[in-house]
Amino acid sequence: MSNNKKKQQCFVQQDFPSFNVLQRCDGTTVTYFEDFTDNHNKALIQVFSTTQQSCTLTVIxxxxxxxxxxxxxxxxPAFGQAERIxxxxxxxxVSFRCAGGLPTSLCTGFVQMTKxxxxxxxGDEENKEKKHCGHCGWTSNCRCPRA
Known part of the structure; x- marks a missing residue:
């Protein structure tokens, strides 16, 4: 009796998205990064802020x-910057909100990610019953909730 089942093929990859944050201090939330894939991920997110002291930058x-x-x-205030990882x-x-100061003030910063x-x-039909994020050719339940 031969077993024709194929092994599942998996590949590990990395992305390195980076972007500047620049927005008015008016309480508006702005999305800077979205992942529309089904792939399971782990992300290291470094946020650097050089925001004016009257405003507060919030990462979401x-x-x-x-x-x-x-x-x-x-x-x-002593350094004029901040970093959180x-x-x-x-x-x-990944979104940011800038609030607390005058609406004409700005939140500024930079984000580096390693995803x-x-x-x-x-490799076979049996795997379709398992809940894997990151697969080829069939629907997943690993979608991002709507904002």
Missing amino acids: IDTRDGKTIERSIPVD FQVEDVCR TFCICCP
Whole structure:
């Protein structure tokens, strides 16, 4: 009796998105990064802020399972900057809100991300019943919740 089942093929990849943050201090939330893939991921997110002291920059990280992480990035007056680092699983959106000062003031900063993800392609029909994020050719339940 031969077994014709094929092994699942998986590949680990990395993306390195980076972007500047520049927005008015008016309380508006702006999305800077979105992941529309089905791939399971882990992300290291470094946020650097050089925001004017009258404003507060807040990072908002959404995950595929519906969790929202909100953290203020207060600038140290002695240095005129701040840095926060986050490691998060299944990131689907990174947004920022700038509030607290005059609407004409600005929040400024920079974000560097390292996103490690796995792409898996099933080798047989049996794998279709498993809930894998990151696969080829069939629908997943690993989508980012709507903003």
